[in-house]
Amino acid sequence: MTPMLYVFIVILVVSMSAVVNADRNHQCEHITIPICMNIGYNNTRMPNFMGHLSQDDAAFGILEYLPLINHGCSHHLRFFLCSLYAPMCTEQVPDPIPSCREMCDEVRSDCAPVMERFGIPWPSVLNCSRLPQKHLRSLCMTAPNVSDSHVMTNSGSGLNENYDFYIPGANHPKSPADEQTEADVSEDVKCIKSERFHFMYHEHGNSCCPRCDRDVYFPDEDKEFAEIWMLVWSVLCFSMTLFTVMTFFLDTNRFQYPERPIIFLSMCCSMCSVAYILRLIAGRGNLACENDESVSFLLQIGMDSQIWCTIQFIVLYYFGMASYVWWVILTVTWFLAAGLKWGHEAIEASSVYFHLVAWVLPAIKTIIVLVTRRIDGDPLTAICYVGAQNPRSLLFFLLIPLICFLVIGVLFILAGFVSLVRIRRVMKHGGTNITKLEKLMLRIGVFSVLFCVPTTCLIACYLYEFTNMESWKETAMTTPCRHTETFIGTETDCTMSRPIPSTEVFMVKIFMSLVIGLASSMWIWSSKTLVTWKNFICRVSPSKRSTVNNTQKQHEQCAITARPRPLAMPEKQSSPGPPAFAHLSYTAAAARYPVHHLKKLTIPQHSQSFV
Numbered sequence: 001m002t003p004m005l006y007v008f009i010v011i012l013v014v015s016m017s018a019v020v021n022a023d024r025n026h027q028c029e030h031i032t033i034p035i036c037m038n039i040g041y042n043n044t045r046m047p048n049f050m051g052h053l054s055q056d057d058a059a060f061g062i063l064e065y066l067p068l069i070n071h072g073c074s075h076h077l078r079f080f081l082c083s084l085y086a087p088m089c090t091e092q093v094p095d096p097i098p099s100c101r102e103m104c105d106e107v108r109s110d111c112a113p114v115m116e117r118f119g120i121p122w123p124s125v126l127n128c129s130r131l132p133q134k135h136l137r138s139l140c141m142t143a144p145n146v147s148d149s150h151v152m153t154n155s156g157s158g159l160n161e162n163y164d165f166y167i168p169g170a171n172h173p174k175s176p177a178d179e180q181t182e183a184d185v186s187e188d189v190k191c192i193k194s195e196r197f198h199f200m201y202h203e204h205g206n207s208c209c210p211r212c213d214r215d216v217y218f219p220d221e222d223k224e225f226a227e228i229w230m231l232v233w234s235v236l237c238f239s240m241t242l243f244t245v246m247t248f249f250l251d252t253n254r255f256q257y258p259e260r261p262i263i264f265l266s267m268c269c270s271m272c273s274v275a276y277i278l279r280l281i282a283g284r285g286n287l288a289c290e291n292d293e294s295v296s297f298l299l300q301i302g303m304d305s306q307i308w309c310t311i312q313f314i315v316l317y318y319f320g321m322a323s324y325v326w327w328v329i330l331t332v333t334w335f336l337a338a339g340l341k342w343g344h345e346a347i348e349a350s351s352v353y354f355h356l357v358a359w360v361l362p363a364i365k366t367i368i369v370l371v372t373r374r375i376d377g378d379p380l381t382a383i384c385y386v387g388a389q390n391p392r393s394l395l396f397f398l399l400i401p402l403i404c405f406l407v408i409g410v411l412f413i414l415a416g417f418v419s420l421v422r423i424r425r426v427m428k429h430g431g432t433n434i435t436k437l438e439k440l441m442l443r444i445g446v447f448s449v450l451f452c453v454p455t456t457c458l459i460a461c462y463l464y465e466f467t468n469m470e471s472w473k474e475t476a477m478t479t480p481c482r483h484t485e486t487f488i489g490t491e492t493d494c495t496m497s498r499p500i501p502s503t504e505v506f507m508v509k510i511f512m513s514l515v516i517g518l519a520s521s522m523w524i525w526s527s528k529t530l531v532t533w534k535n536f537i538c539r540v541s542p543s544k545r546s547t548v549n550n551t552q553k554q555h556e557q558c559a560i561t562a563r564p565r566p567l568a569m570p571e572k573q574s575s576p577g578p579p580a581f582a583h584l585s586y587t588a589a590a591a592r593y594p595v596h597h598l599k600k601l602t603i604p605q606h607s608q609s610f611v
Contacts, residue, residue: 028089033059035069036082045089045096050125058085074110076103083141084126091295092191092199093139100140104128194477196494198297208477209297210379210389212289214494216476217379222503226381227280229507234276237517241270244521251532257347258333261326262447262523264358268323269517275316276514278308279383287312288377288384298377300389309384313375314366317386317397321362323516324405327451329354331412334444339419369397380506387462391469399462406455413448417441443523450519454512461509464502472500 028043032055036044044055052058062085069078080099087096105128112122132140191199191208196216200207210216218226244266248255255263279287287309288299299309333354336342369375369386374397378388387394420441481494 028091029055031055031086033062033082033086035059035062035066035078036086039079039082041088041090043089044086048087048096049084049098052085055086061085068111068115071114073114074107077107077111080104080107088141095139097139097141098131100142101128101131101133103142104131190474190477195481195492196476196479198292198295200292200297200300207300208473209290209300210476211494212285212296212298212382214481215496217472217501218499218503219496222499223284223380225503226507226510227284230276230381230510231280233511233514234273234280237514238270238273238277240521241266241273241517244524245270247524247529247532250536251528254528254532256344257351258330258337258344259523260348260351261330261333261354262520265323265326265330266517266520268319268326269514269520271319272316272323273514273517275312275319276383278312278315279381282308282312284382288382298379298382298389299384300376301373306384309377310370310375313369313384313386316383317369318362318366320513321365321401322358324402324455325358325361328405328409328412329358331409331416335412335416335419338416338423365397365401369393380503381510387465389469391466394462394466394469399459399466402455402459402462406452406459410448410452413444417444420444447519447523450522451516454515454519458509458512461505461512464505468501475500 028045031037031042031044046055046058047053048058050058050061052061062081065077065081069081074080080103083097083099083103087098089096104126108122108126108128115122134140134142191197194208196211196214198209198211200209245263248263285296287306289296290299290306299306333347336347337344374386374390374393375384376386376389376393377383378385386397424441479496479500481492484491484493
């Protein structure tokens with residue numbers, strides 16, 4: 001218990017220290033600088049790349065270059081200067097967008113010689129090295145004929161066909177064999193055009209996040225049903241696993257190795273159900289959803305600002321992985337007991353190593369997910385987890401570990417069963433009672449099936465997501481929303497009538513994740529558990545305790561009453577007294593001496609009258 005607590009506290013402290021509060025940028029504003037009006041986009045955001053806090057200051061600064069603009073040394077000079085003094089702003093991107101370095105280099109090569117003729121060097125504030133480059137996957141704008149990028153038109157962002165909007169990953173050198181047609185638009189461009197996704201670009205890379213306020217993969221009816229489904233099974237799993245853990249604490253001597261890992265497995269499943277309940281209490285949009293201005297979107301690159309989302313992920317992922325490690329340890333201890341004939345004392349002597357592996361290995365995996373920022377939000381349940389939107393994360397952090405745990409556990413189970421069958425055959429030929437051994441084999445077999453079947457189904461569900469996730473996203477991005485003209489304006493309706501993925505598969509995934517806890521509680525379903533709880537109730541309940549005490553006193557009183565009394569002594573006696581037991585009845589003497597000595601008892605002749 002202590003190593004688990006220490007490891008969990010360390011993970012929690014590390015995750016909290018890594019949480020970064022995202023800075024909220026200012027709102028987009030309409031361009032009012034006269035030189036920068038009608039240049040291809042209409043909105044900007046302050047402060048700009050020159051450090052100006054208002055457009056008035058920016059307009060005063062750009063007037064210094066008015067003679068150079070009127071000279072016409074470069075037909076891209078005006079746009080280049082405006083991209084620095086009034087950078088483009090769009091609601092789909094949180095940061096202002098400057099020109100690419102390629103445009104700056106072109107403008108400098110055209111205008112620097114003109115400035116040198118008048119003895120004016122190229123301004124240091126227009127240093128091209130601080131602008132983003134296309135091949136480094138940076139978000140920037142470039143002019144036509146500078147690269148072979150495609151022209152993107154988007155009325156919402158104010159772009160026209162005079163200038164290109166370069167998006168990381170959208171524009172890249174292509175060989176003639178890989179030449180794309182104009183219809184082949186990159187995923188990032190589709191994301192910006194899509195009304196169901198929100199494009200995010202930050203220092204950790206660009207991401208296309210599903211919006212929380214619109215139907216992306218599932219309709220609202222499926223989301224509401226998923227809430228009820230999670231509530232039912234998480235509460236049931238928590239109740240059963242908590243009952244198992246409490247039974248263990250009431251009678252710890254009953255659960256010895258090799259079956260004790262089942263208790264720790266139940267404990268981990270109980271904490272996983274707590275993570276589901278935490279998500280239900282917090283609400284759908286309060287954990288896995290981020291807000292960027294007026295847009296709410298699902299978290300895709302975790303640990304930006306939602307600390308409770310991080311905590312919920314740690315609880316769910318850490319204890320989920322720990323439960324599978326305890327399953328492997330359980331199969332190992334069964335093999336040691338059945339195959340190698342280890343006693344529970346020898347197995348318990350190695351329990352320190354079991355705890356070390358069970359709590360440290362999931363901790364390492366959890367820290368890797370936190371450091372690599374792989375936390376994302378599930379589109380159906382809005383649970384903070386890993387691999388819900390990223391196929392690679394799903395493969396490396398869920399699919400491969402679960403398959404390894406399942407295969408290793410099954411191998412040890414089979415090896416243990418082979419040893420038990422051999423022992424059963426020897427005992428049966430020797431005439432030994434094998435009822436208890438067969439009962440143990442049955443319980444192990446049933447528990448193995450109840451664990452392996454849900455785990456196999458869970459792996460199948462993850463494989464279904466892994467193979468179809470990219471196609472689901474492609475379908476969702478290309479599914480348009482419905483627009484209705486009203487007196488107020490245009491209303492956008494992005495509801496869905498049917499889901500893109502199969503909702504039933506996701507329901508099975510939730511059920512199989514929680515039913516493992518119910519399977520682990522099966523091990524305590526016996527009469528011994530009833531006796532344990534009955535004794536506990538008698539100890540803690542005053543009425544029960546007084547009833548038990550009264551019952552014991554009544555039994556003691558009945559025993560005293562039923563005890564044979566010695567016979568009355570005569571008033572006068574002429575002869576010396578007989579031995580002490582002769583004054584008692586034959587029955588009393590029989591009660592005082594063992595039965596096999598009763599034949600040696602004789603009653604003196606002078607006491608015959610008392611019998």
